[in-house]
Amino acid sequence: MALRLLLPLLLLTATLLITQAQGIGNLGMDCCLKNSQAQIPSNRVTSYTLQGPESGCALRAVVFTTKKNKKICASPTDPAVQKVMQNLDKKLRKDKKKGQPPRYRDRPRRQKQQRV
Incomplete structure (x- = not known):
């Protein structure tokens, strides 16, 4: 008789633990709840990311x-x-190019002629 009462209680506890464990992976994710209608200040923005159903x-x-x-x-x-x-x-691509060393031409630089 005690086993009949204990078994459903164990199943319920296991179900609750599994349900809570599935939600743990998404605790650190901040999601936008609505979009701003204000103008985006492009001179103050440094980066962006996309969010949607694929990101939870x-x-x-x-x-x-x-x-x-x-x-x-x-x-x-x-x-x-x-x-x-x-x-x-565009700014990101430009900044990446700045990080590369300058490209030099294949031919040597022209020497100045000395006056006699």
């Missing part, structure tokens, strides 16, 4: 990070947001 968030959004490490959520379909994203991508 219900809302599809672009998350901009400012110089002061603040997060701004914006709609990925907004043309102004897409322009800010393109400008950041």
